[in-house]
Amino acid sequence: MDVREVIEVLAREPQPAGGVDVRAAVKVGRRRLWWRRGAAGAGVLALGGGLVVGWPGPAREEVPAGPVAPKAFDPLVRHVEFGWVPAGMGARVVDNGTTYTSIAAGKPSKGKRSFPSAMLSVVFGAEGVPADNELGDSVSMVWSTKPLEGPLAEKCPGEDDEKLSGAPPVNGRRALWRIYAAVPVAGCRPVVAALHWEYAKGAWATLRMGDMPKGTDRKAVMLRVARTLRTGLSVPVAVPFQVKWPEGVRPISLREQRQGPNREVEVEAGEHHWPVESHVRRGQKYCSVSAGPSAYRERWLTPNTMFDGRPARRKDGLLTVFGVKGFDVEATCEGLGGGATDRLMRSVGIPG
Amino acid sequence: MSRREREFTAYVAERQVWLRRVAYLLCGDWHRADDLVQATVTQLFVKWRQARAADNVDAYVRTMLVRVYLGEQRGGWMARVRVTADVPDGAVGARDVEAAIDVRAALGAVPPRQRAALVLRYYCDLTNEQAAEVLGCSAGTVKSQTSRGLVALRRAMAVEA
Numbered sequence: 309m310d311v312r313e314v315i316e317v318l319a320r321e322p323q324p325a326g327g328v329d330v331r332a333a334v335k336v337g338r339r340r341l342w343w344r345r346g347a348a349g350a351g352v353l354a355l356g357g358g359l360v361v362g363w364p365g366p367a368r369e370e371v372p373a374g375p376v377a378p379k380a381f382d383p384l385v386r387h388v389e390f391g392w393v394p395a396g397m398g399a400r401v402v403d404n405g406t407t408y409t410s411i412a413a414g415k416p417s418k419g420k421r422s423f424p425s426a427m428l429s430v431v432f433g434a435e436g437v438p439a440d441n442e443l444g445d446s447v448s449m450v451w452s453t454k455p456l457e458g459p460l461a462e463k464c465p466g467e468d469d470e471k472l473s474g475a476p477p478v479n480g481r482r483a484l485w486r487i488y489a490a491v492p493v494a495g496c497r498p499v500v501a502a503l504h505w506e507y508a509k510g511a512w513a514t515l516r517m518g519d520m521p522k523g524t525d526r527k528a529v530m531l532r533v534a535r536t537l538r539t540g541l542s543v544p545v546a547v548p549f550q551v552k553w554p555e556g557v558r559p560i561s562l563r564e565q566r567q568g569p570n571r572e573v574e575v576e577a578g579e580h581h582w583p584v585e586s587h588v589r590r591g592q593k594y595c596s597v598s599a600g601p602s603a604y605r606e607r608w609l610t611p612n613t614m615f616d617g618r619p620a621r622r623k624d625g626l627l628t629v630f631g632v633k634g635f636d637v638e639a640t641c642e643g644l645g646g647g648a649t650d651r652l653m654r655s656v657g658i659p660g
Numbered sequence: 661m662s663r664r665e666r667e668f669t670a671y672v673a674e675r676q677v678w679l680r681r682v683a684y685l686l687c688g689d690w691h692r693a694d695d696l697v698q699a700t701v702t703q704l705f706v707k708w709r710q711a712r713a714a715d716n717v718d719a720y721v722r723t724m725l726v727r728v729y730l731g732e733q734r735g736g737w738m739a740r741v742r743v744t745a746d747v748p749d750g751a752v753g754a755r756d757v758e759a760a761i762d763v764r765a766a767l768g769a770v771p772p773r774q775r776a777a778l779v780l781r782y783y784c785d786l787t788n789e790q791a792a793e794v795l796g797c798s799a800g801t802v803k804s805q806t807s808r809g810l811v812a813l814r815r816a817m818a819v820e821a
Contacts, residue, residue: 311810315783317763318685326694328676328701330669337705610715
């Protein structure tokens with residue numbers, strides 16, 4: 309019996325009942341996801357502390373002094389930056405929507421063209437955005453890189469349970485801890501997963517922290533990070549490309565990953581300040597452009613066409629052009645008629 | 661349900677039989693295979709955007725599955741499911757050539773990385789280069805892992821003449 313026959317014998321065994329719990333995968337995956345586009349939407353205004361929204365539209369309300377709850381954020385601007393973070397977290401991410409602004413920090417990965425999962429994230433929600441675990445809808449808790457402890461086959465009892473408890477104030481504002489009752493990678497022990505605080509009346513911030521070295525005082529670290537954040541900033545994100553958006557759409561989200569000299573930036577544009585998923589659900593106009601280090605995705609993406617003399621790839625409405633001044637550029641449009649994606653790609657310019 | 665969730669759910673529903681089978685071939689136990697697949701699809705949800713844009717979504721997901729499997733070996737999980745530790749050379753027990761061979765035990769005797777190489781090469785029909793991509797090593801290493809895996813498998817199945 310040769311090896312193929314051996315394997316075929318096993319492969320032909322009937323599969324027992326059981327299988328995959330897709331709902332659980334979605335639920336846990338949503339918890340780990342970094343780059344969601346936004347929480348429930350709200351109106352339009354600016355972050356307190358003197359920040360002006362650079363909204364490419366009609367003039368907005370002026371920003372009063374003091375901690376005022378913003379109703380929206382300019383996605384093209386960095387509103388907050390870390391002060392203190394644990395040693396070694398040199399990689400940075402900015403993830404902005406119109407109803408939230410967030411930053412994340414992580415350990416740099418060894419690969420030049422890969423970006424690590426973040427270990428720390430802070431999300432400031434606009435006024436009225438719920439301070440639940442879906443705020444910003446993204447935390448990659450980076451549990452999975454750690455060697456597993458405890459039984460894998462059995463779920464931890466109470467694994468899906470969470471609770472909120474009072475936390476020391478953050479810069480004088482009321483705060484809460486979010487605690488997961490039983491985390492498998494931590495040997496089914498409870499873990500303090502997040503710190504929420506009401507940074508302005510009716511507006512919440514959430515700090516989440518992934519797996520840290522044994523013995524780390526998680527609460528102390530999280531409080532120190534939260535209390536040393538620099539807020540009220542108004543620093544435009546240096547987008548490595550220029551683009552002419554089609555009529556009727558404007559930026560609604562930006563995502564930037566940085567590690568050393570490498571950056572990947574994506575900007576999404578829509579008709580309204582809704583989260584991206586709303587655009588997709590309602591069939592509204594939507595476009596996105598992203599640029600990352602060339603060959604960043606070449607392991608999985610191969611050219612299947614040419615675009616204006618450059619190797620390119622089309623799949624499922626996405627157009628990727630490779631090697632544009634050191635970047636691979638990806639563009640897509642929906643709800644804007646035929647040819648919109650190509651026109652968008654032709655409008656992209658990379659300086660330098 | 662968002663677009664991501666719709667697409668992801670549809671993909672998993674369609675491919676879960678195949679995923680469970682590959683996982684079973686890797687680990688030899690259905691319960692553990694289900695855990696491997698569950699861990700993989702949970703990661704897949706996070707990386708769905710990259711996966712759906714890939715040349716071959718199945719290949720992308722298979723790579724994730726193999727890496728989840730190999731990642732667990734580093735955590736000492738393997739000790740719980742290894743069927744045999746050392747397989748003696750030559751015959752074990754009676755020389756009855758019609759004796760049923762415990763195929764699962766035989767494959768279970770192959771160390772995990774070699775086993776993954778065998779599954780990728782002989783069940784998934786990948787080339788050495790393709791298997792190297794999945795395993796994160798060179799094609800040369802795949803050849804040697806495959807070769808050693810075959811030796812281990814044949815040793816486990818050997819019957820004294």
